Amino acid sequence: MTTIPGLREWVAVAVPTTGRTVWVTPQSPVLPRQEADSVVLDRVLPLLERPDDLLAEVRGVLRPAGSLVVVVPSPGRSPAELRHGVRRRDLLAGWPCRAAVEHPSWLLAAADFAVLGDTRAVFRVPDPAGADLVAEAAWPTADLRPRWPGVLPVGFRRLVARR
Numbered sequence: 381m382t383t384i385p386g387l388r389e390w391v392a393v394a395v396p397t398t399g400r401t402v403w404v405t406p407q408s409p410v411l412p413r414q415e416a417d418s419v420v421l422d423r424v425l426p427l428l429e430r431p432d433d434l435l436a437e438v439r440g441v442l443r444p445a446g447s448l449v450v451v452v453p454s455p456g457r458s459p460a461e462l463r464h465g466v467r468r469r470d471l472l473a474g475w476p477c478r479a480a481v482e483h484p485s486w487l488l489a490a491a492d493f494a495v496l497g498d499t500r501a502v503f504r505v506p507d508p509a510g511a512d513l514v515a516e517a518a519w520p521t522a523d524l525r526p527r528w529p530g531v532l533p534v535g536f537r538r539l540v541a542r543r
Contacts, residue, residue, distance in 0.1 A: 383516060384503050384534060387451075394449045394497070394540050395420060402441070404434075406517040411437050418447040423517035423536075425480035425487065426452055435491035442543050448493055452484050453518055454500050454535035474520025484539055493541035505532045 395401055399417025404410070404424050411419070411434065419438050425431040438448060455472060475481050485495045505513065513519035518534045 426475040
């Protein structure tokens, strides 16, 4: 269960309502070997050293013309981040696969997926000191998480692609 209010609903809007959908999350990073009409990679790609291996597996289980929804953190330049001294390069440096955060559409195109949509949104996490944003794959490392009073703005990108 996510501690980021509204994130799962925002992702679900992009998932087709018919057919079999497989969700892969940081808490369940295994892709089942069953054929699927759509696959959701929810905050998984930045955690992998080689995301192209997972994308190859997705191609193997996704039916022709199937949908792929990819969600990655999106460090932004919000006024709150600037006030509290969070630097984009610091947020990007902590991910094992920095390209998945900076250029996820390039990774999808290289894996032979056609990117149909790329949407960004900022979610407000109440009491960020109590939220485990590292386990949620919303923040790269605990060392880089600043002390935010009240509410932490956390950005994400949602990409929709087809095989």
